[in-house]
Amino acid sequence: QSVLTQPPSASGTPGQRVTISCSGSSSNIGVNYVYWYQQLPGTAPKLLIYRNNQRPSGVPDRFSGSKSGTSASLAISGLRSEDEADYYCAAWDDSLSGWVFGGGTKVTVL
């Protein structure tokens, strides 16, 4: 059971907008930044969003993040086939003094 809660799956057709939610608590998302990682099949996780809504260099602006209270979300607009991957949210947890992750959301492009 992951500390952060994500839906196990999400899907959309090419060009659509998909949103993934991430729910936490007052010891993690409520007081710290949220991060999103993309994991393509058979590869290591890749940082997609940092500090709630910032994109590292090279990440398309189709990806956007937001946070409100103890929840966060990742939106993928203009969905493309290459976006098929697992997406994980993460935050530092002050009570555990460590990183906590969501269980991951598998995005399928129909």
Next chain:
Amino acid sequence: EVQLVQSGAEVKKPGESLKISCKGSGYSFTTYWIGWVRQMPGKGLEWMGIIYPGDSDTRYSPSFQGQVTISADKSISTAYLQWGSLKASDTAMYYCARTYCSGGSCYSGYYQHWGQGTLVTVSS
């Protein structure tokens, strides 16, 4: 270019010991925290712990405290994750990752750079 290169896949029997490695290059190895993350087959990411190679300050997730040992040899820019007695439930992919920021106070920094992963299979 920052690189984290992990050791190759391992196949072990229950009860055996194991030490896997993560070699950093392209940056000052001693000034960035290195974390370890477990991913069991078909499952999500789990944070195991971190080490600051500069002074070997090490912190563990409560879930992994006492189950594994994290260490580093700064003379060869390499971090390690080891088990004294493996169990079948240790079968997983293990990733090392480096924080984005440097310094001893950056232990909660997010992971910007990741190794390619080491697959550990424990089976009789």
